[in-house]
Amino acid sequence: MNPELLISTRTRLTPFSSRVEACGVKAYTVYNHMLLPAIFRSLEEDYWHLCEAVQVWDVSCQRQVEITGPDSQKLVQLMTPRDMSQAKYGQCFYAPLCDESGGMINDPIIIKHSDEYWWISIADTDVILWAKGLATGFELDVKVTEPDIWPLAIQGPKAEDLLVRIFSDEIKKIRFFYSKKMHYAGKELLIARSGWSKQGGFEIYVNAPELGAKLWDELFSKGEKMGVRAGCPNLIERIESGLLSFGGDMDYNTSPFECGLDQYVSLEADIKSLSIPALRKRPVKTRLMGIVIDQQVKMKDLRLYSGDREIGLITTNTWSPKYRRHLAFAKCDVNYISKKQNYYVISTNGKVPATITELPFNFESLGLYSYNSK
Amino acid sequence: MNPELLISTRTRLTPFSSRVEACGVKAYTVYNHMLLPAIFRSLEEDYWHLCEAVQVWDVSCQRQVEITGPDSQKLVQLMTPRDMSQAKYGQCFYAPLCDESGGMINDPIIIKHSDEYWWISIADTDVILWAKGLATGFELDVKVTEPDIWPLAIQGPKAEDLLVRIFSDEIKKIRFFYSKKMHYAGKELLIARSGWSKQGGFEIYVNAPELGAKLWDELFSKGEKMGVRAGCPNLIERIESGLLSFGGDMDYNTSPFECGLDQYVSLEADIKSLSIPALRKRPVKTRLMGIVIDQQVKMKDLRLYSGDREIGLITTNTWSPKYRRHLAFAKCDVNYISKKQNYYVISTNGKVPATITELPFNFESLGLYSYNSK
Numbered sequence: 001m002n003p004e005l006l007i008s009t010r011t012r013l014t015p016f017s018s019r020v021e022a023c024g025v026k027a028y029t030v031y032n033h034m035l036l037p038a039i040f041r042s043l044e045e046d047y048w049h050l051c052e053a054v055q056v057w058d059v060s061c062q063r064q065v066e067i068t069g070p071d072s073q074k075l076v077q078l079m080t081p082r083d084m085s086q087a088k089y090g091q092c093f094y095a096p097l098c099d100e101s102g103g104m105i106n107d108p109i110i111i112k113h114s115d116e117y118w119w120i121s122i123a124d125t126d127v128i129l130w131a132k133g134l135a136t137g138f139e140l141d142v143k144v145t146e147p148d149i150w151p152l153a154i155q156g157p158k159a160e161d162l163l164v165r166i167f168s169d170e171i172k173k174i175r176f177f178y179s180k181k182m183h184y185a186g187k188e189l190l191i192a193r194s195g196w197s198k199q200g201g202f203e204i205y206v207n208a209p210e211l212g213a214k215l216w217d218e219l220f221s222k223g224e225k226m227g228v229r230a231g232c233p234n235l236i237e238r239i240e241s242g243l244l245s246f247g248g249d250m251d252y253n254t255s256p257f258e259c260g261l262d263q264y265v266s267l268e269a270d271i272k273s274l275s276i277p278a279l280r281k282r283p284v285k286t287r288l289m290g291i292v293i294d295q296q297v298k299m300k301d302l303r304l305y306s307g308d309r310e311i312g313l314i315t316t317n318t319w320s321p322k323y324r325r326h327l328a329f330a331k332c333d334v335n336y337i338s339k340k341q342n343y344y345v346i347s348t349n350g351k352v353p354a355t356i357t358e359l360p361f362n363f364e365s366l367g368l369y370s371y372n373s374k
Numbered sequence: 375m376n377p378e379l380l381i382s383t384r385t386r387l388t389p390f391s392s393r394v395e396a397c398g399v400k401a402y403t404v405y406n407h408m409l410l411p412a413i414f415r416s417l418e419e420d421y422w423h424l425c426e427a428v429q430v431w432d433v434s435c436q437r438q439v440e441i442t443g444p445d446s447q448k449l450v451q452l453m454t455p456r457d458m459s460q461a462k463y464g465q466c467f468y469a470p471l472c473d474e475s476g477g478m479i480n481d482p483i484i485i486k487h488s489d490e491y492w493w494i495s496i497a498d499t500d501v502i503l504w505a506k507g508l509a510t511g512f513e514l515d516v517k518v519t520e521p522d523i524w525p526l527a528i529q530g531p532k533a534e535d536l537l538v539r540i541f542s543d544e545i546k547k548i549r550f551f552y553s554k555k556m557h558y559a560g561k562e563l564l565i566a567r568s569g570w571s572k573q574g575g576f577e578i579y580v581n582a583p584e585l586g587a588k589l590w591d592e593l594f595s596k597g598e599k600m601g602v603r604a605g606c607p608n609l610i611e612r613i614e615s616g617l618l619s620f621g622g623d624m625d626y627n628t629s630p631f632e633c634g635l636d637q638y639v640s641l642e643a644d645i646k647s648l649s650i651p652a653l654r655k656r657p658v659k660t661r662l663m664g665i666v667i668d669q670q671v672k673m674k675d676l677r678l679y680s681g682d683r684e685i686g687l688i689t690t691n692t693w694s695p696k697y698r699r700h701l702a703f704a705k706c707d708v709n710y711i712s713k714k715q716n717y718y719v720i721s722t723n724g725k726v727p728a729t730i731t732e733l734p735f736n737f738e739s740l741g742l743y744s745y746n747s748k
Contacts, residue, residue: 136507
């Protein structure tokens with residue numbers, strides 16, 4: 001029997017918690033001081049269902065750090081090395097937040113509501129403290145808060161069909177990584193085409209607790225024939241899709257370049273970002289790589305070897321039922337990631353050969369083809 | 375069956391994790407992105423043992439925010455409204471950290487190692503981000519880090535006896551809320567007489583992962599005859615003792631006065647603290663109070679009523695086996711905390727009368743006497 005999670009007021013409930021429990025959640029994690037479901041049936045059963053149908057995810061733990069006031073854009077730009085100057089209203093940006101040495105603070109989605117009104121939809125660190133600290137020290141004319149907004153993600157190939165039944169064909173007009181305000185039960189809700197899977201879907205930013213159960217129940221009644229289920233960010237799917245998790249795959253000591261986020265750093269832009277000067281000079285010591293192992297392994301430890309040398313540390317790993325390979329991410333010494341090395345990990349049965357590849361995995365170029373669940 | 379905790383690299387393990395598992399941990403919580411054991415046998419069995427013997431607690435999640443450099447004392451004082459100017463080397467201070475509006479950021483123990491070297495031993499928020507944000511904005515000459523230090527608490531009436539067997543009689547010289555550097559296995563470890571219980575004990579700041587299992591095992595072999603067990607912060611004991619939990623009993627919207635931390639705010643001192651100007655003016659709207667109920671209750675919700683009016687919110691509650699009363703903390707509207715009101719809570723069986731009292735509970739003045747475990 002694995003240890004339980006002891007739930008307290010500190011590990012906050014959400015407006016969907018009663019429904020999550022009723023759907024038989026089997027495991028939680030804690031994320032931003034809040035309950036995040038982690039397993040409903042099993043990792044693998046949840047995985048196949050996500051890839052084939054539609055799921056409703058309580059991702060309330062993606063808290064919003066809200067920045068308002070005349071210096072809002074200035075503060076947001078200070079925090080991220082990604083150029084925000086061309087951001088359009090309602091657009092969503094995946095953007096690393098970095099400190100003055102170029103170390104990552106978080107990897108949120110930034111949403112611009114207007115020039116003086118932004119949301120930072122955060123991963124698992126208290127970004128509000130970083131934003132407030134900078135605002136106080138630099139005497140910026142902003143207000144930084146963490147309002148109670150509880151995102152509900154609708155993920156999977158049938159997500160659009162399901163939302164159309166509640167919100168009309170207007171849903172189809174929302175482009176990838178854009179958001180739109182929609183009416184629901186007398187309230188205005190922001191809905192974005194986004195989410196922490198590569199199966200397609202939306203995130204609904206629920207802004208009134210009494211809407212939680214109502215919206216959940218409507219999604220389940222309108223989605224019954226589609227086989228809608230409660231779900232959650234899925235370990236297998238996110239590894240196959242190359243989605244990173246802050247605190248696991250990267251942390252305060254990691255630069256965006258070290259976890260492959262090069263395209264989200266605007267080194268050449270004429271912007272005032274705290275981290276850009278440091279990022280121009282900071283050496284890249286490690287690189288987050290994909291690892292492919294031909295057999296299912298139970299790892300003895302999380303080290304990756306080349307010969308007798310320890311050259312990396314596995315940050316997450318799973319058996320992929322779709323590609324029938326064991327997949328992992330590993331933080332590797334950049335001096336040892338040429339593809340000619342003989343890599344291996346230590347399983348409970350001894351050495352097992354491993355291949356290193358870029359992230360996200362390109363299964364076709366690896367010669368891997370997908371099996372279905374049948 | 376209660377939901378499990380799904381453990382990942384994000385919910386960090388500690389140097390004691392293998393031992394915690396071997397001791398049969400039944401429940402965890404997550405605290406500062408790290409595993410914190412929450413139950414070993416049962417809350418009540420763990421409780422009685424803590425009050426009568428000695429326990430070893432893996433409280434690695436009490437992370438240290440380390441501040442070094444010429445402006446260290448200045449930054450620490452900016453963050454807390456408690457006067458730090460008279461702090462002695464090795465002294466430990468329980469101190470609220472507050473923002474410029476007087477809202478609490480955290481309630482850590484601050485330890486002064488020297489004028490230019492401080493530790494903030496934190497509760498469950500990322501204080502490093504607040505400290506770094508302020509340091510960056512105010513251009514302070516400091517370095518702010520979160521080094522890998524894993525506190526191990528030895529708590530219970532036999533804690534001193536146990537530590538004397540490992541660290542000699544020198545242990546007895548450590549006064550309450552002072553620390554001392556002691557030698558162990560070729561390393562220098564800081565040991566403080568402190569800990570999150572009122573049963574007495576120490577916290578050992580383990581600074582090398584390889585010492586974790588060694589020290590744990592020695593504590594268990596030397597403490598065998600004392601009946602030493604693995605333990606953890608205990609919900610029953612902490613409520614009886616009036617110990618507050620950040621994120622549960624208080625949060626960013628709470629001032630120190632609202633949770634009874636008046637004595638840790640130096641309003642009259644000549645110090646440069648961010649929050650003092652605001653705290654001088656900030657109205658006290660709620661107050662964290664103790665609640666006593668004559669029977670064991672299963673609460674239907676967390677509201678506290680007086681007549682038809684909802685006047686408070688229960689932040690934590692437990693049956694006290696020692697005082698044979700149900701005890702709770704509640705955040706109460708200050709306009710309704712005179713002792714003449716008819717208070718009640720709603721249990722699953724209906725209204726149950728409640729009494730309001732100051733925290734920490736003064737059981738004698740409440741006419742309550744303790745029963746023992748037999």
